[in-house]
Amino acid sequence: MKTRKDPIRMCAGCRQGKPKKELVRVVKSPDGEISVDLTGKKPGRGAYICKNEACLAQARKARCFERVFSCQISDEIYERLAREIAQDADDGE
Numbered sequence: 001m002k003t004r005k006d007p008i009r010m011c012a013g014c015r016q017g018k019p020k021k022e023l024v025r026v027v028k029s030p031d032g033e034i035s036v037d038l039t040g041k042k043p044g045r046g047a048y049i050c051k052n053e054a055c056l057a058q059a060r061k062a063r064c065f066e067r068v069f070s071c072q073i074s075d076e077i078y079e080r081l082a083r084e085i086a087q088d089a090d091d092g093e
Contacts, residue, residue, distance in 0.1 A: 014055045
């Protein structure tokens with residue numbers, strides 16, 4: 001019997017491939033709405049970020065999500081990502 005491996009996705013910040021479970025997904029829905037997708041199952045185009053503040057800062061500085069989605073990303077999305085990353089760090093301690 002084969003064991004199923006977690007798919008590898010690239011972090012928008014550090015550009016390293018990591019298992020999908022270790023990343024946070026940002027999705028652009030078919031109607032153009034950008035949101036944080038904690039389930040990883042919302043329909044639409046996705047981009048991933050490590051649960052690391054340095055990766056988020058790098059992705060924001062380089063405007064990675066803007067390039068991936070071809071649109072402006074609101075501060076609200078970045079703030080939500082920062083909260084999720086901080087919460088995950090608190091849970092891991």
